[in-house]
Amino acid sequence: MISEKVNQIGASPTLKISAKAKAMRAEGIDIVDLSVGEPDFPTPENAKGAGIRAIQQNFTKYTENEGIPALKKAVIARMKEDYGLSYEPNQVIVSPGAKASLFLIFQTLV
Structure with a gap:
């Protein structure tokens, strides 16, 4: 049996705002999107390398x-x-x- 609370779960407000920002940008509106906190630049090479090294060294478990x-x-x-x-x-x-x-x-x- 599933709790009735599951029916109260709605879409993420953050993702709704993000979708609205993308739609506005597609319409040519110049906006600053602060919704999801994702950077508008690629992942820096040093961060990519650190992630790859961590995986290669099996550093993939929960930490402190x-x-x-x-x-x-x-x-x-x-x-x-x-x-x-x-x-x-x-x-x-x-x-x-x-x-x-x-x-x-x-x-x-x-």
């Missing part, structure tokens, strides 16, 4: 919730280099995207 230590270290170095900000690893959390981060923030605060 807050991010793997090497990634956290890279984030800390980048923040220092770009903005002059200093952080400790326990102050950095890596998430799969803004939506997930916002959801977790709201769950924490409410």
Whole structure:
């Protein structure tokens, strides 16, 4: 038996907005689409290479919730280099995207 809640699930509002933005762009309307958060440029070569290497090394399992230590270290170095900000690893959390981060923030605060 399937819960009645399944009938309440609708289309993603984010994807609806994205489709509307694409339609407007196809009509020649100059817009800035902030709906799905996908970049309008190709994946950088270094990111592609890192993904390929990870697969070749069988690094394909779930990792720590807050991010793997090497990634956290890279984030800390980048923040220092770009903005002059200093952080400790326990102050950095890596998430799969803004939506997930916002959801977790709201769950924490409410």
